[in-house]
Amino acid sequence: MTLTELRYLLSLAEEKHFGRAAERCHVSQPTLSVAIRKLEQRLKVQIFERGRNRVMVTPIGDKLVAQAKNVIEQADRLEMLARNTGDELAGPxxxxxxxxxxxxxxxxxxxxxxxxxxxxxxxxxxxxxxxxxxxxxxxxxxxxxxxxxxxxxxxxxxxxxSEPFEVLLPTDHPLARKASITAEELADNDLLLLGEGHCFRDQILDACPSVARSSRDPEGRVRTLADGSSLETIRHMVASGLGLTILPRSANLHAPYSADWLVTRPFTRAAPERxxxxxxxxxxxxxxxxxxxxxxxxxxxx
Missing domain, CATH: 3.40.190.10 (Periplasmic binding protein-like II)
Structure with a gap:
């Protein structure tokens, strides 16, 4: 059993496709397939279940993959020690x-x-x-x-x-005249949020029940942006007048827009934070x- 075979094993377990795993390992698909088959024969277990269009790791395969990760990580550590004379602060x-x-x-x-x-x-x-x-x-x-x-x-x-969440809004918006803003007021205005998959969106909805309810209401005023959007995309949309948003404080420390365009306001009660x-x-x-x-x-x- 070699480290190369174990790397093939990990690549196939992660990609679940012989072609992609071979490409990732910079070898031909037959080379990788033969190596995996020999490894299974040597260990006398079936590591992968092969289907027409997909590859699945077997239960015993899961255990072998986990051990292989440990072996590879320790091998990488040996290389790092040799290359950098044990300097943990050298290398990528x-x-x-x-x-x-x-x-x-x-x-x-x-x-x-x-x-x-x-x-x-x-x-x-x-x-x-x-x-x-x-x-x-x-x-x-x-x-x-x-x-x-x-x-x-x-x-x-x-x-x-830890950092609190803040409301970002156009300077000429009526809520900008307030010293602080409630979550209920946000739900009554056009509010822009990141799409599904962003933990920041989930944290906002967990902390602001009124916003969460509005986001589920087809007639609500919470708008979910398409996949691929970012906080900076939302910032530009707020500057253009499409609505308000909620940002973490770190996103507002070095904002590209001056106070003539956008301002931030804290929440009235204990601010949600992350x-x-x-x-x-x-x-x-x-x-x-x-x-x-x-x-x-x-x-x-x-």
């Missing part, structure tokens, strides 16, 4: 962050991290929480930056900061890298 770190955190955190975090760990480069992606969860579990990223709650077996989390945290596999072999990342983020004072 693969980070994933949710869409509503990444654009407001990374421009401030990266300069801080460069001061702390100048030899540690970042391989960055933005995605939904559900996708980051899977990619973290599969070892495709080292660290995820998410909003709590976030629970996953064999994954550790550490809170970084806690942003880092998550990593318990077996991740570079704890100093996690410490450095935490230090850099906290230095941003978001």
């Amino acid at each position: 770190l693969k980070i994933g962050a949710i869409f509503t955190v990444a654009p407001y955190l990374f421009p401030h975090m990266i300069p801080q991290l460069r001061k702390i760990a100048p030899d540690m480069t970042l391989d960055i992606e933005e995605n939904y929480t559900a996708v980051l969860r899977e990619r973290l579990r599969n070892g495709q990223i080292d660290i995820a930056i998410v909003a709590l709650p976030f629970t996953e077996a064999d994954v550790l989390t550490k809170p970084l900061f 806690t942003v945290a880092i998550a990593w596999r318990a077996s991740f072999p570079r704890p100093r890298a996690i410490d450095a990342l935490e230090k850099a983020i906290k230095a941003c004072r978001i």
